[in-house]
Amino acid sequence: MSYYFKEVRAFISTNISLRKPQRLAHKRLKESFLEGKDTHKIIVLPTGAGKTGVIGLAPFEISDGKVLVITPSLVIREGISDDFDTRTQYNFWTKRNVILNDENLPSVYRYAGYNTSGDKKRVMRYLNNAHIVVANIHKVYNKNSKKALTDILDKDFFDMIIIDEAHHSAADSWLKTLEHFSAKKIVKLTATPFRSDEKELDGDIVYEYSMADAINNKYIKNVVSEDYTNEELKFILDGEEVDKETALDIMDKNWVSRSVAYSKGCSKTIVDMSLKTLREKRTNGNAHHQIIAVACSIEHAKQIMELYEEVGLSAAYVTSDRPEESEKAIIEFKKGQIDVLVNVNMLGEGFDHPNISIAAIFRPFRTLPPYAQFIGRALRRIQEENTIDDIDNVAHVIYHKELDLDELWSYYTGQKEKADRKKGILREYDEIISEKNFDVGRVKVEGGVVKNTKEFLSDGIGNQYKVALNKVIKDRDEELKSTAKKMKESGVSEEDIKDFIHQQRRKLENEIDEKANKLREELIREELHEIHKEDIANQVEYLFEKTKVDSKGDELPSKSNNPIYSSAKTNDAYVMMYINFNLKQKLKRGIDEWETYDFEEARKLLPGVIEKLNKKLNER
Incomplete structure (x- = not known):
């Protein structure tokens, strides 16, 4: 072994x-x-x-x-x-x-x-x-x-x-x-x-x-949902035109959304709107933005591709049953030679290309995983230095309203609510501490286009030590590259240069170990403090979500007889005071005096403190 x-x-x-x-x-x-x-x-x-x-x-x-x-x-x-x-x-x-x-x-x-x-x-x-x-x-x-x-x-x-x-x-x-x-x-x-x-x-x-934290920390793009519908939609049933409500009564919601997906007129609406967004981003941003689209079937993908080509964009479609053509299209897309890549159950996972900024949906999704995976293709951040974050690093999810995707989008809005609560809690902490049925119908499109937009999200000594450690690594690496280049120019063999680099890397490893051992306790304490802070924020955020109590309300401080707790202006400020005081009482010292083992003890104590707060919130 x-x-x-x-x-x-x-x-x-x-x-x-x-x-x-x-x-x-x-x-x-x-x-x-x-x-x-x-x-x-x-x-x-x-x-x-x-x-x-x-x-x-x-x-x-x-x-x-x-x-x-x-x-x-x-x-x-x-x-x-x-x-x-x-x-x-x-x-x-x-x-x-x-x-x-x-x-x-x-x-x-x-x-x-x-x-x-x-x-x-x-x-x-x-x-x-x-x-x-x-x-x-x-x-x-x-x-x-x-x-x-x-x-x-x-x-x-x-x-x-x-x-x-x-x-x-x-x-x-x-x-x-x-x-x-x-x-x-x-x-x-x-x-x-x-x-x-x-x-x-x-x-x-x-x-x-959470996705919300990843957006806030600029690991992934922000994301905006844009659903479009037409002022008037008519569904063709038994040769007669009926409105949406009648179609729902006679058929069902799935039939309506499938019919919209296969409607050339409805698809044309999404093509036009995604084209408009693409032009806006390319004109006003500093990146070569591209569109990824998802279709219901191979024939449907061909139709979507042709619609994009009709408005002047270069497009291709990829499916698992044409691997060679699909591989070629993917390579050209990644090179920026194709504007739109339409896929059928192929690029839902693992396809990473930062320039994808528009996810155009032409099919109904019934479950969260494939929907979220498809949107994820547009979330990888564009890292070029001259990017304009508010334009280049915003992803747009564009679809027809009648595809019935609003419930799935609520996953993202739910993430936003969590993010907002958590940000407030962290602020208080810092202040206190310092498809299988393919039956479809025809749809007649009339009138203008109606748009609806939903947005996702509108240090100390330890950090200095971490920077110092990484500076040693970076400086030594640059020095190694420079020395290796000079050795090569002087005629030293590749083998000798390689041996020299290995020796220097071993030396660097020892230097880092020496520096890390010297700073170890402070580094560990800093990391433990970050984990403790994150743990409290997550548990308190879940507490407010579970009890349906507004974190920015004032029920808790207004009903408290304790002069310290009653001085809190909001529920989350009260909760953070309560946690801080109780942990201090149990551990017999404030967080500034904690040793590494105190953080572990606090982790064990925290669920009990949270449970007491849960009872208080339920008794309010």
Whole structure:
């Protein structure tokens, strides 16, 4: 058994090259496994917030052996494999300063099957030498093949299994995989912690980073929903024109939304409106914005493509049954040569292209996961220096109102309410502490277009230490590059240059360890304080959501006889005073005097304090 992930020195907890949610997700994951519960661990991160990085961090300090990363598709497998390709300096661990010595990078193998017995021997050698194996589910379990990993590997081959896009994991192939392998460390990552049937995933959510927080922290684009309808819609039933209300009475809501989806006139409305938005963004912003569209079927996708071409845009459609043409179209789209890419159940996950800023919906969605995954394609931020955030980093979701998508959009507005409450709570904390039926009808479109827009979201000493650590890394790296260049110009061999770089990286590793040990206690305390603050904010936000009490109301302070509590102007200010006072009483000192073990004790005490507040709010 290999103990690589516990023996190698990985720079994680105070590494500001990593995003905060990546560091916290790793910490929560490590804590949850130390607790000894034999449950699946779920991490929820929105698309674009750094999920691949969390996968790359997850095994370190936790896994006692090999790790299997399972993806639902080839597109996602290729994306993760590229980020984990240790043959280049652009791999995740080097780029984010997680592994400072290239000699200590993990061995990663992308499993794609084999053809001959000779191939199998080579593949088995790669598998046995790998620390991490990345494969899509069809290469892990396949009842029609004897070359899947479940057929060629022993049950105990892996110590940890990481499942990406885990909302797929209730499918039979995933369940059979987990039945075969005896790994006890199962980690699931997803942006939507629900299965396609809307049931919750099996396991415990150990860390959740909301879409609202990702937008506020500028990890992903902001997002605006724009639904359009026509002033007058007529549905054709048995040769007669009827209005929407009559159509709903005679047929049903699903029939109406499908009919609108297949209506050329309604589709033309969405094409025109998405074109208008595209021109606005390209004219007034500083990025080459593009449109991704989703259609009901292949024939429908062709129709949508033709509608875009009629208004002067270059367009293509992609489907899984035409892989070569689709691959070519995707490459051209990523190069900016195509304005619009129309897809049919192909690009819902793992397709990352920051210039997608408009998600045009031409089909009804009945469940949240595919809807959220499709919108996620437009959320990756454009990082160029000259971008105008309020134009270039706003995604537009454009659809016909009669597609009946408002309930799914409420998922995002719900996120906004959570974000607003949480921001208020954190402010108070800081102040106190310092389709299977395809029957459709014809739709007649008349009159002008009606638009409706819904918006999503209208440090101290420890941080200095983290900056200092990362400055050492950056300065030394620049110095290494400069020296290597001079050595090459002087005729030094590539092998000698490589040896020199390895020696210097080992030296750098020791310097970082020395500096980190010196600052360790303050760094840990700073990180623990951040986690404590986030934990309180999340639990208090959920408390107000559960009790339906307005965090900015004044019921609690107005009814309090305590002069300190009654001085609070709002309910969230009262709650933060109450938590701060109770923890101070229990721990016998204020947070400024806490040691590292006090933060752990506070974590255990907090649920009890929250429960008392819950009773107060219910008794109001």
